[in-house]
Amino acid sequence: MKQKIKRIFNLISNMGMRYVFFRISYLIKTKLGWQKKAFPTNPEYKKHITLQDWKNNLPPFFFFGKEINGLEKNPTEDLKSNFEDLKKGVYTFFNKTKIDLGEDYDWITNPSTNHKYDITKHWSDIQDLSAEAGDIKYVWEKARFSFLYDIIRYDYHFQEDQSQFIFQQIEDFIDKNPINQGPNYKCSQEISLRTLNWTFALYYYKDSKYLTQELFTKIMHTIYWQIHHVYHNIHFSRISVRNNHAITETLMLYLSDKLFPFLPNVKEWSKKGKAWFEQEIEYQIYPDGTFLQFSMNYHRVVIQLLTWAVQLSKLNKDTFNNVVYERAEKSLHFLDVCSDTVTGKLPNYGSNDGALFFKLTNDDYRNYRSQLDDLRAVLKNNTYYNSKSSFWYGVKPNNIKPKPIAQLNEFKNSGYYVLQEGNTKTFIRCGGYKDRPYQSDNLHLDIWVGGENILRDNGSYKYNTDKNFVAYFNGSEGHNTVSVGQENQMQKGGRFIWYYWVKKAEAVLKKETNNFLFFGKIKAYKQLGNNIYHQRKVTKPIAKNNWFVEDIIDMPGNKTCYQYWHFSKKNKEKIIITSVDGNNNVLEPKIEEKWYSGYYGVKELSLRLTFTSQTKSFKTKISLKE
Numbered sequence: 267m268k269q270k271i272k273r274i275f276n277l278i279s280n281m282g283m284r285y286v287f288f289r290i291s292y293l294i295k296t297k298l299g300w301q302k303k304a305f306p307t308n309p310e311y312k313k314h315i316t317l318q319d320w321k322n323n324l325p326p327f328f329f330f331g332k333e334i335n336g337l338e339k340n341p342t343e344d345l346k347s348n349f350e351d352l353k354k355g356v357y358t359f360f361n362k363t364k365i366d367l368g369e370d371y372d373w374i375t376n377p378s379t380n381h382k383y384d385i386t387k388h389w390s391d392i393q394d395l396s397a398e399a400g401d402i403k404y405v406w407e408k409a410r411f412s413f414l415y416d417i418i419r420y421d422y423h424f425q426e427d428q429s430q431f432i433f434q435q436i437e438d439f440i441d442k443n444p445i446n447q448g449p450n451y452k453c454s455q456e457i458s459l460r461t462l463n464w465t466f467a468l469y470y471y472k473d474s475k476y477l478t479q480e481l482f483t484k485i486m487h488t489i490y491w492q493i494h495h496v497y498h499n500i501h502f503s504r505i506s507v508r509n510n511h512a513i514t515e516t517l518m519l520y521l522s523d524k525l526f527p528f529l530p531n532v533k534e535w536s537k538k539g540k541a542w543f544e545q546e547i548e549y550q551i552y553p554d555g556t557f558l559q560f561s562m563n564y565h566r567v568v569i570q571l572l573t574w575a576v577q578l579s580k581l582n583k584d585t586f587n588n589v590v591y592e593r594a595e596k597s598l599h600f601l602d603v604c605s606d607t608v609t610g611k612l613p614n615y616g617s618n619d620g621a622l623f624f625k626l627t628n629d630d631y632r633n634y635r636s637q638l639d640d641l642r643a644v645l646k647n648n649t650y651y652n653s654k655s656s657f658w659y660g661v662k663p664n665n666i667k668p669k670p671i672a673q674l675n676e677f678k679n680s681g682y683y684v685l686q687e688g689n690t691k692t693f694i695r696c697g698g699y700k701d702r703p704y705q706s707d708n709l710h711l712d713i714w715v716g717g718e719n720i721l722r723d724n725g726s727y728k729y730n731t732d733k734n735f736v737a738y739f740n741g742s743e744g745h746n747t748v749s750v751g752q753e754n755q756m757q758k759g760g761r762f763i764w765y766y767w768v769k770k771a772e773a774v775l776k777k778e779t780n781n782f783l784f785f786g787k788i789k790a791y792k793q794l795g796n797n798i799y800h801q802r803k804v805t806k807p808i809a810k811n812n813w814f815v816e817d818i819i820d821m822p823g824n825k826t827c828y829q830y831w832h833f834s835k836k837n838k839e840k841i842i843i844t845s846v847d848g849n850n851n852v853l854e855p856k857i858e859e860k861w862y863s864g865y866y867g868v869k870e871l872s873l874r875l876t877f878t879s880q881t882k883s884f885k886t887k888i889s890l891k892e
Contacts, residue, residue: 360620361631362865429474458518555596556680561616608717620866696786725863766792848881
């Protein structure tokens with residue numbers, strides 16, 4: 267009981283009283299049925315504008331119809347194959363896994379568990395975390411309508427009109443998902459994305475004969491109530507969640523008056539949405555360009571949202587506070603520094619749910635280049651990688667600039683340290699938390715050489731899965747770091763909760779005469795004691811692919827310490843890792859099969875090498891075979 271009370275007070279201290287009071291208030295309102303009054307089902311059906319009036323007074327957008335200025339036709343086999351799958355009801359989930367939903371999918375059945383949600387229930391009665399139902403993201407995936415981009419790109423490059431198919435899909439969703447009912451009205455971010463994606467399709471197919479007045483009225487009626495839902499539930503994401511959800515939803519509110527000025531209430535919603543969006547960008551993106559979710563993929567989500575925000579505000583002759591543009595540029599710099607120079611991939615670091623909202627190329631999901639270039643083109647009218655996807659945003663970049671690469675890169679607000687030597691990247695995380703942590707991974711070391719992720723982060727796998735997988739992928743044992751007594755650096759709570767956050771961390775990355783040197787130190791393991799420190803020193807000789815890692819645990823008592831290293835089976839023969847303890851005794855490694863998840867919902871066998879020490883220290887050499 268005493269430990270439970272301590273954790274409760276720690277949670278309050280970490281999250282703040284505003285969060286606690288809001289959660290309690292929200293729970294009470296839910297029990298009393300407040301959401302059912304604020305979010306009505308079967309609202310009065312209204313016609314807001316005629317189709318012809320909409321066409322005659324189209325608000326500014328990236329394009330108008332099927333002419334995408336400057337984009338050459340490029341009908342590739344990948345695009346065709348993916349389109350043919352979609353027509354047969356085979357969808358790509360989380361930008362990786364093909365799942366056959368069939369041509370008459372009901373939008374509410376989880377294909378991984380076959381659980382069918384009750385569409386008659388109000389969304390507030392739907393449980394998003396259920397062992398029986400499985401991961402609700404499997405239901406949300408098609409319903410966010412990101413697959414429209416693959417179809418529209420096929421239409422453009424193959425010049426085969428697919429408007430009938432797309433409008434059938436939109437109407438089918440509307441007919442089978444009554445407003446504010448079922449799982450697809452549970453999440454305001456999903457609703458926001460669905461609205462943005464429908465808008466993209468409406469502009470592209472504005473002249474289609476299949477876009478009738480009746481269908482247009484039905485779509486606008488649904489869009490209004492979707493935006494209504496986002497506005498009236500916005501403080502859940504801004505206070506309770508406060509991550510990329512809040513940025514997506516406040517952006518949707520800002521754009522509501524820009525895209526749908528004929529709808530009721532949107533002028534007020536847009537004004538508030540703009541102010542909230544600016545606040546979220548300033549709060550969530552730190553001054554050095556790092557992101558409060560400590561996740562490469564979620565940072566890319568924000569990059570894509572910023573691309574929409576900046577370009578549509580520009581087209582509407584509007585501007586944001588300067589901080590939005592400053593943080594956007596700093597974000598680009600951070601992600602450029604972290605990206606692999608050969609593949610365009612980033613470390614598989616932090617939560618990775620497979621999100622790629624607006625897919626405008628055939629590139630692999632892990633390749634970030636085109637999304638970074640899109641925002642760069644919108645901000646600066648140039649690119650680093652000659653990506654063509656920015657043409658979809660109405661931007662034809664003037665020139666291609668060489669990507670500047672600095673050797674030493676420190677991002678102290680979040681604690682990222684990146685050494686770039688040619689095609690070799692050494693990536694280390696060492697930072698304290700002022701915002702909610704998502705994984706226990708401090709002092710994780712990632713190594714990339716010639717496009718190969720030699721030592722790697724194991725990813726996220728799934729958010730709602732077996733507790734052993736959750737513990738492994740989120741915990742210290744799933745990262746290239748050290749554990750005391752097989753404990754995490756912080757104590758795991760419920761779903762996205764950690765107790766005893768790492769608050770104190772310091773680090774430096776520098777170049778000496780013959781070596782690069784990183785030194786970092788964190789105060790952690792508070793669940794085990796008050797004064798436990800882990801310090802890691804990484805020395806890399808200049809122009810050599812060798813790393814010397816010295817870990818020291820400063821703590822009272824005698825607990826066994828574990829040092830973990832993760833790599834793929836194919837790289838087993840490329841890498842040599844040896845270690846001695848504090849008494850210079852050679853440590854025998856334990857090599858075992860574990861798991862790696864490069865894409866959400868997908869796991870593959872991987873290898874973990876573990877050293878065990880009773881002396882609270884490790885001196886480890888990592889080298890690559892010539």
